């Protein structure tokens with residue numbers, strides 16, 4: 280419907296929400312880029328529906344589960360990208376592996392959230408210069424002795 284704004288005729292796009300049946304400006308509807316269309320429900324209705332959905336019985340546990348699955352998937356992906364095994368002792372069981380920040384800036388990085396760390400690594404093309412896979416035991420040993428001493432110890436074991 281055309282309206283006058285400061286004397287100009289402006290075409291204002293509106294949409295009728297399928298839920299509350301109110302006609303609102305399109306900016307009240309989220310735009311889905313992939314589908315190239317606006318949401319059929321207005322933001323208010325979508326938020327209310329989202330909140331109700333999260334409060335459904337059992338939803339909290341299911342969310343926790345799917346988060347856990349997502350977490351392991353991401354972790355495995357990062358481990359694969361970085362070589363899939365401990366750089367020093369070649370341990371490859373993912374439950375023993377950690378991501379080591381070569382420049383020792385891990386503490387600062389982890390402040391952004393552990394998930395952020397994973398996503399940063401996945402997005403980073405120079406990841407192998409900054410991160411490496413170590414198992415817990417090699418990583419802990421690293422706090423005590425030099426890298427060279429650890430490698431010597433591993434060689435001696437074999």
Ligand SMILES: [Zn+2]
Pocket residue numbers: 296297298299300301320321322323324325
């Ligand atoms: Zn609505």
Ligand SMILES: [Zn+2]
Pocket residue numbers: 365366367368369370413414415416417418
């Ligand atoms: Zn190791």
